[in-house]
Amino acid sequence: MTVTPVLPKLVGQRVKRREDPRLIQGRGTYVDDVKLAGMLHLAFKRSDVAHGRILSIDTSAAEALDGVEAVFTGAQMAEMAGPLPTLLPFPAPERRAVATGVVRFVGEPVAVVVARDRYVARDAVDAIEVDYEPLPVVVDPEQAMTGEPVVLHADFPHNLMLASLPMGTGVGADGLVDDTAVDQAFADAEVVISQRMINQRLAPTPIEPRGVVAHYEPGKETLTIWSSTQSPHLLRTFMASMNGMGEDQVRAIAPEVGGGFGCKSAGSAEECVTAAVSRRLGVPVKWVEERSEAFLATNHGRDLIGYVDLAARRDGTVLGLKLRIVADVGAYNMIFTAAVPTSTMTMASGNYAIPAIRATLTEVFTNKTPTDAYRGAGRPEGIYFLERAMDMLARELGMDPAELRRKNFIRPEQFPHATQTGVVYDSGDYDKALDRALENAGWEQLKAERDAARADGRLVGLGLSMYVEVCGVGPSSALPMGGWEHSQVTVERDGRISATTGASPHGQGNETTFAQMLADQFGVPLEHIRIHHGDTAVVKQGSLGTGGSRSQAVGGAALHLAGGRVKTKMAKFAALLLEAHEADLVFENGRIGVKGAPSAAKPFAEVAAYAYRPIRLPEGLEPGLSEEAFFEPANNTYPFGCNIALLEVDRDTGEPRLLRLVAVDDAGRLINPLIVEGQVHGGLAQGIGQALIEEVVYGGDGQPLTGSLMDYALPRASDFPRFELDATVTPTPLNPLGAKGIGEAGTIGSTPCVVSAAVDALSGFGVRHIDMLLRPEKLWRIIHGARD
Amino acid sequence: MAQVSITVNGKRRSADVEPRLLLVHFLREHLNLTGAHVGCDTSQCGACTVLLDGRSAKSCTIFAVQADGAEVTTIEGLADGDRLHPLQEGFWEEHGLQCGYCTPGMIMSAVNLLNDNPAPTEQDIRDGLDGNLCRCTGYQHIVNAVQHAAGRTREG
Numbered sequence: 001m002t003v004t005p006v007l008p009k010l011v012g013q014r015v016k017r018r019e020d021p022r023l024i025q026g027r028g029t030y031v032d033d034v035k036l037a038g039m040l041h042l043a044f045k046r047s048d049v050a051h052g053r054i055l056s057i058d059t060s061a062a063e064a065l066d067g068v069e070a071v072f073t074g075a076q077m078a079e080m081a082g083p084l085p086t087l088l089p090f091p092a093p094e095r096r097a098v099a100t101g102v103v104r105f106v107g108e109p110v111a112v113v114v115a116r117d118r119y120v121a122r123d124a125v126d127a128i129e130v131d132y133e134p135l136p137v138v139v140d141p142e143q144a145m146t147g148e149p150v151v152l153h154a155d156f157p158h159n160l161m162l163a164s165l166p167m168g169t170g171v172g173a174d175g176l177v178d179d180t181a182v183d184q185a186f187a188d189a190e191v192v193i194s195q196r197m198i199n200q201r202l203a204p205t206p207i208e209p210r211g212v213v214a215h216y217e218p219g220k221e222t223l224t225i226w227s228s229t230q231s232p233h234l235l236r237t238f239m240a241s242m243n244g245m246g247e248d249q250v251r252a253i254a255p256e257v258g259g260g261f262g263c264k265s266a267g268s269a270e271e272c273v274t275a276a277v278s279r280r281l282g283v284p285v286k287w288v289e290e291r292s293e294a295f296l297a298t299n300h301g302r303d304l305i306g307y308v309d310l311a312a313r314r315d316g317t318v319l320g321l322k323l324r325i326v327a328d329v330g331a332y333n334m335i336f337t338a339a340v341p342t343s344t345m346t347m348a349s350g351n352y353a354i355p356a357i358r359a360t361l362t363e364v365f366t367n368k369t370p371t372d373a374y375r376g377a378g379r380p381e382g383i384y385f386l387e388r389a390m391d392m393l394a395r396e397l398g399m400d401p402a403e404l405r406r407k408n409f410i411r412p413e414q415f416p417h418a419t420q421t422g423v424v425y426d427s428g429d430y431d432k433a434l435d436r437a438l439e440n441a442g443w444e445q446l447k448a449e450r451d452a453a454r455a456d457g458r459l460v461g462l463g464l465s466m467y468v469e470v471c472g473v474g475p476s477s478a479l480p481m482g483g484w485e486h487s488q489v490t491v492e493r494d495g496r497i498s499a500t501t502g503a504s505p506h507g508q509g510n511e512t513t514f515a516q517m518l519a520d521q522f523g524v525p526l527e528h529i530r531i532h533h534g535d536t537a538v539v540k541q542g543s544l545g546t547g548g549s550r551s552q553a554v555g556g557a558a559l560h561l562a563g564g565r566v567k568t569k570m571a572k573f574a575a576l577l578l579e580a581h582e583a584d585l586v587f588e589n590g591r592i593g594v595k596g597a598p599s600a601a602k603p604f605a606e607v608a609a610y611a612y613r614p615i616r617l618p619e620g621l622e623p624g625l626s627e628e629a630f631f632e633p634a635n636n637t638y639p640f641g642c643n644i645a646l647l648e649v650d651r652d653t654g655e656p657r658l659l660r661l662v663a664v665d666d667a668g669r670l671i672n673p674l675i676v677e678g679q680v681h682g683g684l685a686q687g688i689g690q691a692l693i694e695e696v697v698y699g700g701d702g703q704p705l706t707g708s709l710m711d712y713a714l715p716r717a718s719d720f721p722r723f724e725l726d727a728t729v730t731p732t733p734l735n736p737l738g739a740k741g742i743g744e745a746g747t748i749g750s751t752p753c754v755v756s757a758a759v760d761a762l763s764g765f766g767v768r769h770i771d772m773l774l775r776p777e778k779l780w781r782i783i784h785g786a787r788d
Numbered sequence: 789m790a791q792v793s794i795t796v797n798g799k800r801r802s803a804d805v806e807p808r809l810l811l812v813h814f815l816r817e818h819l820n821l822t823g824a825h826v827g828c829d830t831s832q833c834g835a836c837t838v839l840l841d842g843r844s845a846k847s848c849t850i851f852a853v854q855a856d857g858a859e860v861t862t863i864e865g866l867a868d869g870d871r872l873h874p875l876q877e878g879f880w881e882e883h884g885l886q887c888g889y890c891t892p893g894m895i896m897s898a899v900n901l902l903n904d905n906p907a908p909t910e911q912d913i914r915d916g917l918d919g920n921l922c923r924c925t926g927y928q929h930i931v932n933a934v935q936h937a938a939g940r941t942r943e944g
Contacts, residue, residue: 704820
C-alpha cells in the first residue's frame with residue numbers, strides 16, 4: 001500500500017516567498033535590464049526654471065554630437081502624441097508630455113534626445129540651450145488662491161483646480177449644502193478645538209526609479225512597452241489611445257518592478273514620449289530615470305493644509321467636525337491628482353460616530369511638481385488631521401487619549417456603518433484593536449514610566465492613534481477604469497496549475513500568497529502552481545493593477561472565483577472517472593477522492609489529463625480546464641488599527657528619538673502573516689519618515705531644495721526601533737476571502753501617533769501642536785523658548 | 789578608450805572602455821551582470837554595492853578604469869553553485885526583501901559587515917547598513933536576515 005503524503009494547509013501560514021530565489025541572486029529582470037537589438041537611449045531636457053515662456057531652443061550642438069540620432073522639441077512631440085491622460089472626475093488643463101510654450105515647474109520636459117547610449121544622450125541634453133522669458137512664480141497654495149502674482153492656467157482663475165467642493169452632513173445630491181446640523185453641533189459644543197495643520201509634501205522614492213522600454217514594430221504595427229508600472233493594463237489603454245492604436249496592437253509589460261508606492265501608475269509623460277519616439281523611429285527606445293530627475297519628474301504626494309475644528313462636550317463626546325482642506329496639487333493634473341484628496345474628506349470621520357461633519361476641498365495649482373498618489377493617498381492626511389485633533393481634545397479635557405477614542409467609537413453592532421461623509425464601513429471592532437494595543441504596549445505602566453522619566457528631567461512622550469482606511473475600492477461605478485480585477489486559472493494537462501492575475505505586484509508577494517490559496521483550493525503542492533502577472537499578452541485583463549491595497553480583496557477574490565469554477569468543472573470529470581457524485585468528492589494531497597472512501601481516489605494529474613482527452617465527455621461539458629473570473633467588489637473594505645509610540649526628545653539638541661512603536665492592525669483574514677508583517681513594517685517606516693525626517697522643500701523662486709538623496713532624507717535602518725506588531729481579525733463580508741487589505745495601513749496610523757508623542761514630550765512647554773516634520777531645530781526652539 | 793582588465797566573480801574580463809564609464813555600467817552593460825542596480829546618483833542608496841578586492845564598494849562611484857587589475861564580486865558570484873550564501877538564505881528565510889531592488893546591494897554590504905564583525909548586535913547591524921536604503925521593508929526583516937546569517941556563520 002502506498003502512503004499519500006499529507007499536504008499542509010497553507011492559507012494563514014508564514015510561507016517564505018517564491019519570488020525570492022531569483023531576487024537574492026541578482027536574476028530579476030527590471031526595466032533597465034531589458035536589452036533589445038538596435039535599442040536607442042532617450043533622455044529629457046528639463047526646465048530649470050519654475051515658470052517661464054520658452055523663447056527659443058537651440059538643439060544644433062546636441063544634434064551635431066556623434067551618436068545622437070534625433071532631437072525633438074515640444075512642438076515636434078505634439079505632432080507625435082496627444083495630450084497626457086487623466087482619470088479625473090473634474091475638468092483639468094491640457095498637458096503635453098513635452099512643454100510647447102510655457103513651462104510651469106522645474107523638471108517639466110522641454111526637449112527629448114535619442115542617442116546611441118545613455119552617456120551620449122546625457123551629453124546631448126547638456127548641449128541643448130533653452131532661452132526663457134521668466135514669468136512670476138507662486139509656490140504657496142494660499143498665496144496662489146488669491147490669483148496673485150500669477151495664474152498658471154488661463155481657464156482656472158485664482159489657480160483653483162477645484163473650489164470648496166463640499167462633503168458631509170446636509171450635502172444634497174444636487175450639491176446644495178445645508179449647514180444646519182453642523183452649525184447646531186458647534187452651537188451645542190462645550191469645547192471646540194481649532195487648529196491649522198500642515199501635511200507636508202513628500203517624494204515617494206521607490207529605490208528603483210521609473211523606466212520605460214518601448215518597441216514599435218512597423219511591420220507588425222504593434223507596440224510593446226515595458227514599464228516600471230503598477231498598472232500594465234491601464235498603461236496599455238493609455239498607450240493605445242495616445243498613439244491612435246487599438247488595444248489589440250499594444251502589449252504592456254511590467255517586468256520586475258522595484259517598488260511603486262503609488263507613483264508608478266501609468267500614463268506618465270515619459271511613457272508617452274518613449275512610445276511615440278519608438279513609433280516614429282521604428283526602433284526600440286529605452287528611458288531610465290536618474291534619481292535627481294525623479295525628485296523633479298515623478299509625482300510627489302500629500303501637501304495638504306487642513307483647517308480642523310472639532311466640537312465636543314466636556315465628557316468627551318464629539319458632536320461635530322469641520323475640515324477645510326487646501327491641497328497644493330502642483331502645476332498640472334496627473335492620473336489621480338484631483339481624486340486623491342477627496343479620500344481625505346471621505347475618511348474624515350475616522351473610527352468615530354461623528355454626527356455632523358462638514359468637509360470642503362480646494363485644490364490649487366502652484367509652480368511645483370504635480371502631486372498624485374503616494375502610499376495611503378488621501379487617507380493618511382485625513383487620519384492625521386482627525387487624530388491630531390482628537391489628541392488635542394484629550395489634552396484639553398485632561399482625558400486619557402485612549403478613553404476619549406473609546407467613548408466615540410463606532411460600536412461593533414453598528415456595522416455596516418454609514419458615515420456622514422457618505423461611505424459605508426463594512427465591519428469593525430475598534431475596541432478589540434485598541435485593547436490589544438494598550439495591552440501590548442503596557443499602557444498604564446508606560447504612562448508611569450513616562451512620568452518617572454519626566455521627573456528625572458527627560459522629555460519623554462506617548463502618542464496613540466487609531467485609524468480606519470479604505471481598500472479594495474469598488475464597485476466599477478466608483479473608478480474610471482472599473483473596480484474589478486481579473487484572473488484566469490488553468491489546470492494544465494500534467495496537473496500543474498497556471499494562473500494569471502491583473503493585480504500586477506511590485507514587491508507584495510502575490511506569486512506566493514496566490515499560490516498558497518490555489519494549493520489549498522485544489523489540494524496540490526505549492527510547487528505545482530505558477531502565478532503569471534504583469535504582461536497583457538499573458539494576463540488577458542486587468543483594471544487598476546496593484547494600488548489602493550486591493551491585491552487580495554479584489555485580485556485575490558477574482559483568483560478564488562476562477563479557481564472555484566475550474567474546480568467545479570474538474571469535479572465533473574473526476575465524478576465520471578470515479579463513478580461518484582460530484583458533491584462527494586474531496587481534493588486533497590494531490591488526489592481527488594470520495595469522501596469517506598480514501599482508497600477510491602485518482603491522482604490529480606490523471607483527472608487533468610483526462611479532461612484534455614475525454615474519451616467519454618460528460619454531457620454538456622467542453623474539454624479542458626481553464627476558467628476566468630472578473631470579481632466586482634460590491635463596496636470598499638475598511639481595515640483599521642491602533643498605533644502607540646514612545647518618543648524622547650533630546651533636551652540639548654532637540655533631536656527626537658522613537659523608542660517604541662506598537663501597532664495592531666486588523667486587515668480581515670490574512671493569507672500570509674509573514675508578508676503582512678513586511679507590508680506593515682514598510683508602511684510604518686514611511687509614516688514615521690513623514691513625521692520625523694521627510695519633506696520636499698521649494699524655495700520661493702520655485703527651485704527644489706531637495707533634489708537628491710543628499711537633501712531628501714529617506715529613513716535608514718538606524719532610524720527605527722524594533723516595531724512591535726500584532727493583529728486582530730475582523731473579516732469583511734464583501735469578498736469570499738474575508739480579506740480587507742494591508743498595503744498602506746502602516747503609513748496611515750503611525751504619523752499622527754509619532755507627532756502626538758512629540759507634542760506630549762514637549763507638553764511642559766505649553767505646546768499643543770507641532771507641524772511636521774519634527775525637525776530638531778524646531779523642537780529645540782520650543783524647548784529653549786527661542787523665536788524664529 | 790582605455791583598456792581594463794578586471795577579475796569579476798573569478799573570471800578575468802578585459803575590455804576597451806571610455807575612461808568615464810562607471811564600474812556599475814561596465815558590469816551591467818558590458819558583462820550583462822545586472823544584479824547590481826542603480827538607485828541614485830549621489831552614492832546614497834547602495835543598490836550598486838559590490839565587493840572590490842573583498843571590501844564593499846558602491847560601483848556607481850567608481851570608474852571601471854579605477855578597478856583595473858582588481859577583483860570584483862557581484863551578487864551573481866556570491867552563491868557557491870546551487871548552494872546559497874548564508875546571507876542569501878537569511879534574506880529568503882526572514883522575508884528580508886519585497887521588491888528586491890535594493891537587495892543585491894544590501895546583501896553585499898551585509899557580507900562586508902559580517903566579515904568585519906561576525907557577531908553583530910542589532911544596533912551594529914542597523915548602523916552597519918546605514919549606507920544602504922530600502923523603501924519597502926522598514927529594515928526589521930533585513931536585520932533579522934543578517935542575524936539569521938550571523939547565527940549560521942557562527943555555527944558554520
